[in-house]
Amino acid sequence: MERHLHIVSLDVPYPVNHGGMFDLFYKLVALHQAGVKIHLHCFEYGRGPQPELEQYCASVQYYERQCGHKGFSHKLPYIVASRCSAELVNNLLNDEHPILLEGIHCSSILQDERFARRKTILRLHNVEYQYYRQLADSTHSVFKKLYYLHESKLLRSYEAAIAEKASVILAVSEQDVQTYRTKFGVKNIMHLPVFLPYNHISSKEGIGCFCLYQGNLSVDENEKAAIWLIEEVFNEIPAHFIVAGKDPSRKLEKAAERSGHACVVANPSEDEMQDMISKAQINILPSFNCTGVKLKLLNALFNGRHCVVNDAAVKDSSISPACHIGTNAESFKQIVAQLYHNPFTQEEITLRQQLLEPMFNNERNARQLSQVIWQERVTG
Structure with missing residues (x-):
């Protein structure tokens, strides 16, 4: 018997460039x-x-985001x-196939009574109201701060309202599972690890030649982390420090120029980024938010040597034993x-293999997702 599944994606999921x-x-x-x-x-x-995308999908349809x-809406988060799309709703109502909603972003159909008896699976990418509250803390723009705070307020009410309307919610982290259970009283939620392009540890033994921070540098939180590292951590350390990622600001570039040990690599290709991750002696990745999962x-961890993070990056995570955790600039x-x-050793590679490879196994996780979708019994 053929298994058909609708997937509603918040964005076009290709190319995989972030x-x-x-x-x-x-x-x-x-x-x-x-x-x-x-x-x-x-x-x-x-x-x-x-x-x-047509290589992997029986059909692909596109809808313009407004x-x-x-x-904007006075009642719904932006x-x-x-x-919201009437065309999407009509297309989904043409059959009875189950529906996987990728993110709170795509969940408006859960408020439509016509889907009340439909098998709907909500993939939770973050606890969004917390994420937007933390974005507000990371920006210096008054306009952005007001927007993020307003969106966070709407999201908290919205997430609470729709949390029980999905057949099941699949969170990317155990921490997000616990947040939904404690904050919203949700029972129909479980952890499903993220799907990754790599299933095996390819980290290299030995010593690399620089420290690396990488990410989308146009995101306020990432820029804040990069500048903090330049000004508070690498200001006195005689170690070469590279900040690499998408669309760095002039503010970030100036901070690197003032430093004697830092440089910025703007908009590297995917191959260039992976080459830097594998060659770095230390991948240093503090975070200023503690929701979701940190894909970078x-x-x-899969492809680099030593990883240094703060508590927020690995809070309540089973991957923390593979990281070195600092609490402030001095540590x-x-x-x-x-x-x-x-030197990075084979013992550390073995530890990562034991921690990461069983959890981030795409084939196993696809089987788990299929069980959730096509069987009533759900184990968490």
Whole structure:
């Protein structure tokens, strides 16, 4: 018997050129390999149609996201209101196939009574109201801060209202599972690890030649982390420090120029980024938010040497034993000084293999997802 599945994606999940695309795209690949007939529905706002997706999906449809003032609502969060589509609703009502909603962003149909008896699975990418509250703390822009705080307030009410309407919720982290259980009293939630392009540890033994921070540098939180590292951690350490990622600001570049040990690599290709991750002696990745899962950290753990993080990056996470954890600038300095000339060993690779490879196994996780979708019994 053929298994058909609608997947509603908050964005076009290809090309896979930043962390947010990993789970979206590699889930398609794994489900396709498991024999699932995928009917993909994408909200498009700049990436355009991608023929690559047709290799993994029985059908692919695109819907314009209502960006700017067209997407604002007094009642719904912007990330949800801008993705409401009557065309999408009509297409989903043409059959009775189960529906996987990728993110709170795509969950507006859960408020529609016509889907009340439909099998709907909500993939939770973050506890969004907490994420937006933390974005507000990371920006210096008054306009952005007000927007993030307003969105956070709407999201808290919205997430509480729709939390019990999905058949089941699949969170990317155990921490997000516990948050939904304690804050919203949700019972129909379980952890499903993210899908990744790598299933085996490829970290190299030995010593690398620099420290690396990487991420989307146009995101306020990432810029804040990079500048903090330049000014508070690498200000006195005689170690070469590289900040690499998408669209760095002039403010960040100036901070690196003032430093005697830092440089910025703007908009590296995917191959260049992976080459830097593998060659670095230390991947240093503090975070200023503690929701969801840090895909750039998983990339570094699968492909890099020593990883240094703060508590927020690995809070309540089973991957923390594979990381060196600092609590402030001074402890980060001490850890970097200890690790900079310390070879990365086979014992550390073995530890990562034991911690990461069983959890982030795309084939196994696709089977678990299929069980959730096509069987009533759900184990958490």
